Amino acid sequence: MSRTMPDRQDREVLSPTLREIAADWSADQEVFRHTHWGKAMMWIFLLSDTFIFSCFLTGYMTMRASAVEPWPNTAEVFALTIGGQSIPLILIAIMTFVLISSSGTMAMAVNFGYRRDKRKTATLMLLTALFGATFVGMQAFEWSKLILEEGVRPWGNPMGAPQFGASFFMITGFHGLHVSCGVILLLIIASKVARGHYDRSGDYSAVEIAGLYWHFVDLVWVFIFAFFYLW
Amino acid sequence: MATTLADDLRPLHHPHSWVTRYVWSQDHKVIAIQYSVTAISIGLVALTLSALMRLQLGFPGVFPAIQPDNYLQFVSMHGMIMVVYLLTALLLGGFGNYLIPLMIGARDMVFPFVNMLSFWFYLLSVIVLVVGFFVPGGPTGAGWTLYPPQAISEGTPGHQWGIATMLVSLAIFVVAFTMGGLNYVTTVLQARTRGMTLMRMPLSVWGIFTASVMGLLAFPALFVAAIMMLFDHFAGTSFFMPMMQSMGRVTPTEGGSPLLFQHLFWFFGHPEVYIVALPAFGIVSDLISVHARRNIFGYRMMVWAITIIGALSFLVWAHHMYVSGMNPYFGFFFATSTLIIAIPTAIKVYNWLLTLWRGDIHLRVPMLFAIAFIFTFIHGGLSGLFLGNVSVDVPLSDTFFVVAHFHMVMGVSPVLVIFGAIYHWYPKITGRMWNETLGKLHFWITFLGAYAIFLPMHYLGILGVPRRYYALGETGFIPESVHLANEWISIAALIVFAGQSLFFVNMIWSLFKGPRADPNPWGAASLEWLTPQTPPAHGNWGAKLPVVYRWAYDYSVPGAPRDFIPQTEPRA
Numbered sequence: 001m002s003r004t005m006p007d008r009q010d011r012e013v014l015s016p017t018l019r020e021i022a023a024d025w026s027a028d029q030e031v032f033r034h035t036h037w038g039k040a041m042m043w044i045f046l047l048s049d050t051f052i053f054s055c056f057l058t059g060y061m062t063m064r065a066s067a068v069e070p071w072p073n074t075a076e077v078f079a080l081t082i083g084g085q086s087i088p089l090i091l092i093a094i095m096t097f098v099l100i101s102s103s104g105t106m107a108m109a110v111n112f113g114y115r116r117d118k119r120k121t122a123t124l125m126l127l128t129a130l131f132g133a134t135f136v137g138m139q140a141f142e143w144s145k146l147i148l149e150e151g152v153r154p155w156g157n158p159m160g161a162p163q164f165g166a167s168f169f170m171i172t173g174f175h176g177l178h179v180s181c182g183v184i185l186l187l188i189i190a191s192k193v194a195r196g197h198y199d200r201s202g203d204y205s206a207v208e209i210a211g212l213y214w215h216f217v218d219l220v221w222v223f224i225f226a227f228f229y230l231w
Numbered sequence: 232m233a234t235t236l237a238d239d240l241r242p243l244h245h246p247h248s249w250v251t252r253y254v255w256s257q258d259h260k261v262i263a264i265q266y267s268v269t270a271i272s273i274g275l276v277a278l279t280l281s282a283l284m285r286l287q288l289g290f291p292g293v294f295p296a297i298q299p300d301n302y303l304q305f306v307s308m309h310g311m312i313m314v315v316y317l318l319t320a321l322l323l324g325g326f327g328n329y330l331i332p333l334m335i336g337a338r339d340m341v342f343p344f345v346n347m348l349s350f351w352f353y354l355l356s357v358i359v360l361v362v363g364f365f366v367p368g369g370p371t372g373a374g375w376t377l378y379p380p381q382a383i384s385e386g387t388p389g390h391q392w393g394i395a396t397m398l399v400s401l402a403i404f405v406v407a408f409t410m411g412g413l414n415y416v417t418t419v420l421q422a423r424t425r426g427m428t429l430m431r432m433p434l435s436v437w438g439i440f441t442a443s444v445m446g447l448l449a450f451p452a453l454f455v456a457a458i459m460m461l462f463d464h465f466a467g468t469s470f471f472m473p474m475m476q477s478m479g480r481v482t483p484t485e486g487g488s489p490l491l492f493q494h495l496f497w498f499f500g501h502p503e504v505y506i507v508a509l510p511a512f513g514i515v516s517d518l519i520s521v522h523a524r525r526n527i528f529g530y531r532m533m534v535w536a537i538t539i540i541g542a543l544s545f546l547v548w549a550h551h552m553y554v555s556g557m558n559p560y561f562g563f564f565f566a567t568s569t570l571i572i573a574i575p576t577a578i579k580v581y582n583w584l585l586t587l588w589r590g591d592i593h594l595r596v597p598m599l600f601a602i603a604f605i606f607t608f609i610h611g612g613l614s615g616l617f618l619g620n621v622s623v624d625v626p627l628s629d630t631f632f633v634v635a636h637f638h639m640v641m642g643v644s645p646v647l648v649i650f651g652a653i654y655h656w657y658p659k660i661t662g663r664m665w666n667e668t669l670g671k672l673h674f675w676i677t678f679l680g681a682y683a684i685f686l687p688m689h690y691l692g693i694l695g696v697p698r699r700y701y702a703l704g705e706t707g708f709i710p711e712s713v714h715l716a717n718e719w720i721s722i723a724a725l726i727v728f729a730g731q732s733l734f735f736v737n738m739i740w741s742l743f744k745g746p747r748a749d750p751n752p753w754g755a756a757s758l759e760w761l762t763p764q765t766p767p768a769h770g771n772w773g774a775k776l777p778v779v780y781r782w783a784y785d786y787s788v789p790g791a792p793r794d795f796i797p798q799t800e801p802r803a
Contacts, residue, residue, distance in 0.1 A: 025429065026428055026429070026430065027428060028423060028424075028425055028426050028427050028428045028431075028779070029421075029422075029423050029424070029425060029427070030420070030421045030422075030423070031420045031421065031429070032420065032421065035421065037341040037342070037417055037421055037422070038342075040417050040420060040421050041341065041342065041413050041414075041417045044413055044416050044417060044447065045409070045413055047447065047448070048409060048412075048413075048447040048448065048450075048451060049451075051447075051448050051449075051451035051452070052451040052454060052455060054451075055451055055452050055454075055455035055456075055495060055498075056455055059455060059459065059470070059491055059495065062488055062491045062494075063470060063486075063487065063488060063491065066486065066487075066488045066491075067486040068474075068485060068486040069485075069486060153467075154462065154466040154467060154468045155466065155467035155468055155469070155483070161486060162468070162469050162484075162485065162486065163468075163469060163470070163486060163487070165468075166462065166466075166468035166469065166470060167470075170458070170459070170462060170468075174458075
């Protein structure tokens with residue numbers, strides 16, 4: 001084969017994007033060019049965290065499949081009686097709406113961060129944190145309702161398989177912990193933004209990195225919502 | 232926080248006092264030594280436990296202080312400490328920390344503070360682990376695999392508190408590893424020096440890098456399993472607990488799946504084998520190449536083999552579970568995927584042998600250990616072929632054959648590499664040279680001793696001697712020769728155990744009294760030997776970062792003035 005052939009073939013076969021990816025990975029110094037170290041690290045961490053939640057959810061699905069007692073009907077368990085009417089999954093629907101909205105405000109905060117707009121960035125981050133705190137608050141309400149009114153315990157519940165309560169508390173608890181950590185992280189970064197810390201360092205990457213984490217926590221919730229509440 | 236390394240004078244954290252320099256240090260080299268010393272210390276505990284086990288097995292009834300419960304606790308703690316707290320921590324936390332920045336030409340890890348936290352969490356996990364020895368009921372005796380339901384059921388030693396400290400310690404270890412692993416991966420990806428492409432990195436870095444990625448994806452399963460078992464233990468959940476009779480009573484648990492734990496555990500457990508093996512593969516490639524004065528044969532193949540082994544190792548976990556009661560059809564898939572791993576692994580072995588072929592081999596102590604590794608690894612790999620096949624595995628399961636196999640392949644082999652690596656890099660780390668005679672004596676005792684211990688175990692296994700048994704007692708199918716073999720193994724083990732003191736004496740004596748070492752005593756081409764100071768100072772490279780022009784394996788190049796060309800030498 002002649003020496004020029006592979007090159008021309010490469011050009012024909014590989015799309016420009018693929019060629020760029022190949023160039024990045026074969027370059028020196030950095031694989032992800034001009035990427036903040038913290039951002040790269042956050043992506044890798046999120047990949048690892050994905051495996052944690054995947055293990056939780058896969059474990060839950062296995063248990064649900066192998067439980068000997070019937071699984072409680074989530075539409076009934078997670079219903080709220082409002083004005084004498086039982087509305088299935090209403091609280092979860094609101095919680096999901098709040099959390100997804102918080103992703104929207106976070107995205108706007110990142111956008112204003114890029115524009116070095118200190119006031120708007122901090123405000124939107126505070127709003128995001130507020131949405132997050134609301135979510136955790138509603139989760140606390142949901143937990144206390146389940147524990148106090150429905151009698152759901154980690155070791156059993158009146159509605160059916162004991163694994164229901166166990167996996168519910170474990171998975172939503174672990175997710176709630178993530179949200180709470182996120183709220184704290186957002187508050188810290190927001191206060192730094194407000195005090196002009198990133199204006200002095202000239203680098204607003206921390207906002208985006210916090211945003212990555214926050215979007216991830218929201219994405220995970222979508223899966224928990226689908227697999228735990230809707231199934 | 233800098234975003235690029237092009238800036239040579241990136242502001243580093245600067246230690247101001249002895250405490251921030253050597254205790255709360257953010258310097259990757261100090262953290263590496265902290266990691267290594269902690270890992271080796273706890274490894275000595277595990278080594279002592281194995282000696283106690285051998286005393287019982289070789290001379291049953293002679294040591295009444297070792298009761299059946301104690302024996303099971305020794306087995307469990309020995310296994311878990313060796314695999315997780317010694318090998319993983321030493322190879323990644325120790326060598327990973329020391330070698331990555333030096334080999335890729337960085338001043339430090341990308342997040343020195345997180346790196347420091349990683350060590351302190353690791354130390355905490357070790358402390359919690361050690362606390363397990365002193366809680367009421369002693370440490371867990373559930374075997375290193377910690378299978379429920381027995382791990383948390385009455386009758387198993389340490390089912391009350393020992394198992395709890397074990398699980399908590401593992402969860403903390405996972406947190407510590409995650410912080411370290413994120414650093415190693417990000418540093419390799421984003422903080423290499425100019426000219427250092429991924430395909431110019433020494434294989435040590437490739438092995439450690441791939442193992443770190445794997446750790447970040449495999450340890451989550453262990454973390455989740457530990458959390459769930461802690462819930463089963465303390466909150467009365469039934470994740471892993473079926474309805475069963477325990478001590479004549481029906482337990483309140485029902486509907487849990489013990490198999491689920493095994494799947495989670497081995498989804499971590501099998502990649503863990505390669506998390507330990509891949510850094511060893513990488514390091515041994517460098518040792519062989521340097522001391523044979525030849526470039527590593529098939530560098531690209533070696534890199535691809537490392538990554539392919541890493542990827543495949545996530546698809547083989549249930550070959551540990553052929554007799555667990557899972558769907559037997561899984562056996563077909565997992566046996567197939569297991570045997571496919573033999574291909575990249577064999578490529579690596581051939582490449583090591585071909586690197587040695589017609590090389591200018593210097594049989595110094597690190598090289599002896601490296602060549603010994605090839606022996607033990609081929610040996611352990613071949614017995615793995617037996618165990619990977621379902622029909623052959625079923626009769627061999629839970630016998631001493633399994634013990635012999637995994638000790639050969641992931642016990643002795645990585646430990647030999649670790650010894651080789653310590654001898655190899657000791658002059659750089661301490662600036663002193665160790666004693667050659669003591670080193671060689673240590674090598675021969677360790678290498679021949681390992682065979683004296685583990686070769687007869689294959690024979691015991693084929694005879695059907697079960698593992699984890701306190702004593703064989705009056706068992707009809709076990710011939711008299713087994714007892715003789717057990718005595719032989721125990722005596723050999725005790726000699727090897729005692730022989731390790733040569734290593735420690737050599738290392739500690741040389742630290743103070745050893746002759747000053749040359750900055751590059753082996754004539755190696757990779758960056759870590761080219762630091763302006765030996766041992767490398769804070770920031771590693773002085774005023775300017777090195778610039779790399781070639782791979783790390785230019786040895787015995789025809790026409791070159793010396794038999795190696797450093798990576799920093801421009802191409803003609």
